[in-house]
Amino acid sequence: MIIGDKRKEVIENIKIAIAKEDFYAKVEVNDPVLTHEEGKEIINSFLSRRKKLSSKLKSFFARRFANVATKILNRDTEIIGEEKFRELSRGAIITSNHFSPIENTVVRKLVLKNGHRRLNVVAQLTNFAMKGIIGFLMNYADTIPLAEDFRYLNRDFLDVIKEKTDKGETVLIYPEQEMWFNYRKPRPPKRGPYYFAAKLNVPVVCCFVEMRETEKKENDEFNKVKYILHVLDILYPNPEKSDKENSIAMAKRDFELKTTAYENAYNKKLSYEFEKGDIAGCI
Numbered sequence: 001m002i003i004g005d006k007r008k009e010v011i012e013n014i015k016i017a018i019a020k021e022d023f024y025a026k027v028e029v030n031d032p033v034l035t036h037e038e039g040k041e042i043i044n045s046f047l048s049r050r051k052k053l054s055s056k057l058k059s060f061f062a063r064r065f066a067n068v069a070t071k072i073l074n075r076d077t078e079i080i081g082e083e084k085f086r087e088l089s090r091g092a093i094i095t096s097n098h099f100s101p102i103e104n105t106v107v108r109k110l111v112l113k114n115g116h117r118r119l120n121v122v123a124q125l126t127n128f129a130m131k132g133i134i135g136f137l138m139n140y141a142d143t144i145p146l147a148e149d150f151r152y153l154n155r156d157f158l159d160v161i162k163e164k165t166d167k168g169e170t171v172l173i174y175p176e177q178e179m180w181f182n183y184r185k186p187r188p189p190k191r192g193p194y195y196f197a198a199k200l201n202v203p204v205v206c207c208f209v210e211m212r213e214t215e216k217k218e219n220d221e222f223n224k225v226k227y228i229l230h231v232l233d234i235l236y237p238n239p240e241k242s243d244k245e246n247s248i249a250m251a252k253r254d255f256e257l258k259t260t261a262y263e264n265a266y267n268k269k270l271s272y273e274f275e276k277g278d279i280a281g282c283i
Contacts, residue, residue, distance in 0.1 A: 023187040046128070059140045062141035066142075091166060094172045098179045103209055117169075120170065121141075170205070175189030182211065206257050211228075213280060
């Protein structure tokens with residue numbers, strides 16, 4: 001997960017992935033590589049510690065840290081369409097574009113501002129192997145590991161999402177799967193989040209984050225960017241359709257909304273020919 005370095009390499013990897021039309025490719029460098037056993041150990045640790053008092057205490061402090069960071073990082077963040085989110089009276093899955101290790105704070109601002117105590121974030125399993133403060137936050141700041149394990153996804157993972165949404169909490173799941181640093185364009189979504197929503201009969205809050213460059217330099221290669229969160233719509237599963245049919249229809253509609261939001265925000269049609277402006281803030 002990129003924090004500040006290796007950005008040129010990541011951008012080159014994005015270009016290669018686009019040329020191959022591989023919109024779910026891992027483009028980050030130096031991410032932890034896990035064996036099957038190590039991945040299983042992380043999942044088992046997550047499941048076994050969830051109800052423990054020590055884990056709840058660590059989560060309390062991690063959540064407080066994340067909430068404070070959200071306020072600091074999003075002092076200038078705008079939210080458009082917030083009134084749609086206020087209509088939400090139950091637990092839900094939130095989808096958004098995935099372009100930064102801190103962009104979940106943009107969605108967290110929306111959630112906290114509107115009376116929800118928690119935003120749960122689904123993250124790739126490798127993130128849970130990180131060390132230091134980032135590793136602590138990844139393991140305890142209301143995060144849920146995502147793994148390519150059919151049994152886990154359809155049993156334990158689904159149970160955790162159900163527990164959260166039954167309590168009226170929101171769960172952020174990235175349908176683009178992998179993070180592409182500061183990549184402005186929405187990518188075709190995977191069906192997972194919408195399948196989970198259909199299976200649990202919960203709505204999907206469709207969001208898109210627009211990035212606007214500022215004149216402030218972050219370093220010699222990038223200017224800082226300002227975020228504008230667009231709450232596009234709330235999608236509900238159709239009770240007359242199967243889980244598979246709902247997931248296909250909701251994914252299609254979500255992508256249509258994100259595409260329109262992109263085209264309106266940047267005043268250009270969505271195409272996947274790489275342009276310099278595709279990476280926000282790149283000098």
